[in-house]
Amino acid sequence: MMPPDRKEEEVRRVLDTPHPYVPADLAERAAERGRRILRRRRVVHQLLWLLLVAAIVTGVVFAVLEWPDPQPLDTTPPVDTW
Numbered sequence: 001m002m003p004p005d006r007k008e009e010e011v012r013r014v015l016d017t018p019h020p021y022v023p024a025d026l027a028e029r030a031a032e033r034g035r036r037i038l039r040r041r042r043v044v045h046q047l048l049w050l051l052l053v054a055a056i057v058t059g060v061v062f063a064v065l066e067w068p069d070p071q072p073l074d075t076t077p078p079v080d081t082w
Contacts, residue, residue, distance in 0.1 A: 023029075
């Protein structure tokens with residue numbers, strides 16, 4: 001037969017002690033904290049998406065403004081005047 005496991009003995013000892021006092025409003029405080037975390041995370045994600053869209057728009061505008069103008073196709077070659 002195997003001797004009792006030390007960890008199992010520790011768990012049994014902890015479970016046999018009286019349970020600690022839990023504040024009555026603990027669930028409400030935890031729920032409010034969770035809502036705050038979710039709201040903050042949602043705002044951060046929205047700001048990051050806005051930053052990404054602004055960067056893309058800025059890149060497109062910059063590319064359009066800096067794009068070289070195409071040369072007209074119907075020009076005549078320069079005439080040599082020698």
